[in-house]
Amino acid sequence: MVADGALVAYKNRPALASRDGDRLALAIQGGDHIRVRDKDVSVIHPGPLSAIPSEPEGGDFQTAWEMLSGSHAGLGELAELVFGRDGAAERLACWRRALEGPAFRLEGDLVLALAADELARDEDKRRKKEGEAAERADFVARARALALRPGDERWLAELEALALGRAQKSKMAAELGLGDEPGAAHAWLLKAGVWTPSVNPHPARSGHPLKAPDLALGPDDDTGRVDLGAMPAWAIDNAWSHDPDDAISWDGQAVWVHVADPAQAVTPGCPADLEAANRSGTLYLPEGAIPMLPDQALERFGLGLSERSRALSFRVELGPDGQIASVDIQPSWVRVTRLSYAQADGQLDSGPLAELAARAQARTALRAQAGAVDIELPEVRVWLDQGQPRVEPVNRHRSASVVREMMVLAGEAAARWAFDRGLPFPYYSQEAPGSRDGLPDGLAGEYAKRRLMRAGMAGPQPRAHQGLGVGMYAQVTSPLRRYADLLCHQQIRSILASGSGATPLPADELSLRLARSAAEASAVRRAERDSELHWTLAWLMAQNAWEGRGVVVQTGADALVALPELGMDTRVKGGALALNQELRLRFLGANLAKLDARFGTA
DSSP, X not given: OOOTTOEEEETTEEEEEEEETTEEEEEETTSOEEEEOGGGOEEEEOOOOSSOOOOOSOOOHHHHHHHHTTSEEEHHHHHHHHHSSOOHHHHHHHHHHHHHOSSEEEETTEEEEOOHHHHHHHHHHHHHHHHHHHHHHHHHHHHHTTOOOTTTHHHHXXXXXXXXTSOSOOHHHHHTTOTTOHHXXXXXXXXXXXXXXXXXXXXXXXXXXXXXXXOOOOOOOOTTOEEOTTSOEEEEEOTTOOOOOEEEEEOSSSEEEEEEOGGGTSOTTSHHHHHHHHHOBOEXXXXXXXXXXXXXXXHHHOTTSSSSEEEEEEEEEEOTTSOEEEEEEEEEEEOEEEEEHHHHHTTTTSHHHHHHHHHHHHHHHHHHHTTOOOOOOOOEEEEEETTEEEEEEOOOOHHHHHHHHHHHHXXXXXXXXXXXXXXXXXXXXXXXXXXXXXXXXXXXXXXXXXXXXXXXXXXXXXXXXTTTTBSSOBOOSXXXXXXXXXXXXXHHHHHHTTTTTOOOOOHHHHHHHHHHHHHHHHHHHHHHHXXXXXXXXXXXXXXXXXXXXXXXXXXXSEEEEEETTTTEEEEEEOTTOOTTOEEEEEEEEEEGGGTEEEEEEO
């Protein structure tokens, strides 16, 4: 027990202790007072003392170190060697020297006199640390003046880690007055010329892996696949698409939607499945796609990439009014022809594609009667061509509408098939949008409709997707690139493979998987959106001058103006502007780190 009036150390500060029941009341040097437990302090001198003594000057610490080198001593013994007497003031001076080093070090209640070789190593470390601090201070001074030079890379790496979202804090950024915001570090790196607009930090910030997973898939097991190779099938997509995962057919009576079948080899709980859940989906960037599944999944299950393709095929019979009459699902072999939208447009007026187009038209009308909302906004393609950004408006095609309608049909059909069998399923629902009464025409009306839409949600309860105008719905047509779709396929296959020991996941497990992937899905969408805007701005900055058409889509003191050629919008001052009024705008400049662009009237 610490005696009343003892001289003690508390958190490397000397204090005078007095008993206060089972606690110590400390009067800490500097004026602070605190109550602590005995175990919270170490005794410098047992006292009793009435005040903290003044430390004596002088003393022969060098001789004491030479005598004790490599060994321990108590504070009293060290005080005798240094000052020739063991008093409270002398012990306090020895405690201070041991605390500050370098020849002595506190170890509990004892003092270690470092051996000569250890002291030399510590001294070398100290000199290096002081040199490092001087070099860092020199870099900070030059960095503030934007006067960088070769060899600064080791200091810049800390700022780059913050800008890329790989570090949450940066001492260097704080010293430069940048704070801990990745965008501030990004702006400084651009200003200093360390980065150029060719550096896109948004994928790294998302936390999504930046390469395909290197994992094995399960073996091929084509037991039970029906051969549908005699029925023509078409995978119709943009000309630049590289991961075909759906195709459509007409057998004279029913619509067929064939979907890539990776669930045959990606089973619940396997490493590839767990990694897909963590990624939530393929990350589509202007630089290229980063797949959700290992590369071999596309090679084995992409539609139309080989003479015949594995698929999970949905056969849907429709009534005269476009309502679903029956649904059948089966694993299959299909022969798929790949077409671009432009190529498919030329085949919509005759043959099987014309039959599919007629059913698509009926389905579109049926869903519209049920309150479906169709929003048509300008689309652009943003991509890199040999490292240089390109921005190009996407043309509208009749066949794109047909394919989109067939995908909605497959989603509704799969949901009804699962519901009829009591199968826990990742249904996707959406509440009804706000009232569309009084909406303007034209592009302003399309923007207004978008503002009325509610967020969709996935879960095991079947609810209406009122934005699509269907009673129940699930996303099933992109299992190569969207985890919820893969999960649907795994559940369907568990029923189709009854008798093989496969069992469907229960509803609570489905909910957990969907919730885990939902957070990552949000990060993926943001990385895609921010990356497209980054490269659009980089493209604009590389132009000598850009002028283009703007359309007023929301009025006010700062009118919202859409830029159809760029797939973005901007604010323009002008209270007298009218909805759908066209303006000629020119690009004035951009803050790439803030993803902000300025436009003015031309």
